[in-house]
Amino acid sequence: MSIVRCDRCSTRIDTDQDTECEVYVGNYKRQHTTEYLCEACRYQLEADADYHDALRAMAEYEAERSAAE
Numbered sequence: 001m002s003i004v005r006c007d008r009c010s011t012r013i014d015t016d017q018d019t020e021c022e023v024y025v026g027n028y029k030r031q032h033t034t035e036y037l038c039e040a041c042r043y044q045l046e047a048d049a050d051y052h053d054a055l056r057a058m059a060e061y062e063a064e065r066s067a068a069e
Helices: 039-068
Strands: 003-005 012-014 022-026 032-036
Touching: 022 039
Parallel strands: none
Antiparallel strands: 003 012, 022 032
């Protein structure tokens, strides 16, 4: 049994029970790291990524609409 702390909120994580706690964070180029994240922080990370994807899609839509006019 290994206990680690979440790198974002310091919650204790049992790595044997939460096998998805080790998360690759980055852009697969230069800025990347592997972090231990609890379930709540992983959910927040995914929600933030979804939010930024939605903003990017909206900006692309607006740019295409402006170019068509």
